[in-house]
Amino acid sequence: MNKKTRSLIQRMTLTPYSIWAALFIVVPLIFVAYYAFTDNSFRFTFDNITRFFTATSQIDDGESVREVRTYLVIFMRSLKLAVISTFICLLMGYPLAYIMARAKARTQSILLTLIMIPMWMNFLIRTYAWMTILQDTGILNSFLSALHLGRIHIIGTESAVVIGMVYDYFPYMVLPIYSVMAKLDVRLLEAASDLGCPAVSVLRRVIWPLSLPGVLSGVTMVLIPSISTFYISQKLGNGKFFLIGDAIEGQYVANNLHFAAAIAFILMVILLACMALVQKLANRKIIVA
């Protein structure tokens, strides 16, 4: 291919996307920063950012009234629930991905389809169905009391929110781990056990390190949506506690765009910093056991 055709093809194929990406990916992010650092009449200010770190509210826990930093508390809560959900997804998903990768080709494709079907159902209805299950008078409790196991109160608690998050983002954990494991060379595992490596060590020293890229992308793909969700917490948490996503949405509904932008900006910076750190650790293979 001569140079002229190459550059012509390049221009024809890349130009539309480059313009699109600049206009609708890069510029909007600049707008987030712009709104975050301006007030209602678009004058420069730090107020929105400082408000995030300093705004306080009172919590009445029955015994005493405490003063807390509103948004920092919300952020830590989001982080906590997201980390727990991600961990549960990993714990549930890793064995499943392994089982799938070792199964017959036909079984693999069936299981893959089954895992993806819930993703095709509407996210809102999916979450709402969990509300029906977890309610005090819901199906889970009818089931438990039929078995004489007593009732549990779960709706409106953090556990309910975690269940919702795990359910909604579970496929995002399984699929990347599975795709790495499916490519894993079986002969490596056979070699390890032939050489006298016990099953647990095969898992720890061969399978786990080799599947790590899948695990990392699975963890990111679950952690990020669950830290920023806002519907699940409203429905399954009975709106009793806010997550960072609820805070952003609340400010948007109140037409407080500048503060919404500020929260989004801070969330974005924190997430980017975390991701850069994880990437760095992954590159240095510190995480590898």
Next chain:
Amino acid sequence: MKRASKIYTALIMIFLFAPIAILLVFSFNRAKSLSVFSGFSLYWYRELFRDSETLKAVRNTLILAVSASLISTVMGTAAAVGINKLRSKFMRTALDSVTNIPMINPDIITGISLMLMFVFVGRLFGAATSLSFWTMLIAHITFCLPYVILQVLPKLQQMDKALPEAAMDLGCTPLRAFFKAELPEIMPGVVTGLIMAFTLSLDDFVISYFTAGNGFQTRIYNMTKKTVTPKMYALATIIFFVILTLLLISNFSDSDDASPRRREKTTRRDKKP
């Protein structure tokens, strides 16, 4: 599979399908309750088909998903071809990073950022509300594009670089060489990208919530804010069976392709001069 694996897989499947089973069952409930089943009826299906607003919202969703996935597939495939041919390392890194942004960023930030821009630009032109079907379409194309590129690019890298050059040496124009030699090679990636884009667009709620006029997602959101009737479950049940049918059809046609008889036929045909 070993027995333990089977049990484990079954338990996970129960977890994944319990909510779906429940909405399937309760869509046929006679009463309005979503927790007590009082008898079989098709009442909520009739209600659903009488609700012209919801039906219109469903139609809009499908129009949006089809157009967003088609546009992002065409643009994304072209972009992947361009990125694959890039020689400048700087440009490559820059484009890769920008492409990664919508995948790394939480949906809520993508939604908010686009909304802020649309509102700002709308105000510049003095429009009272700038959010519409078109802003939603732009948003959907934007978040689908990276996934298409990510599916197509590896296929291009696996492809024999000599293939399009051979086609051109044999007298194809670059465009013809692309359609005749390159495209068939990367087709699996393009199709996967299209399906992914369609799914993402259909399932998206957060980004639509911030950039939408009268979308389906926000409509369900509004409905679940008040009380949810089994009508929504009826809709979900219909969606479920449509998806199931589509998946079964695509699965069967896949196994058809792989059947030895068909394969034999194609090889024979290929051997003909």
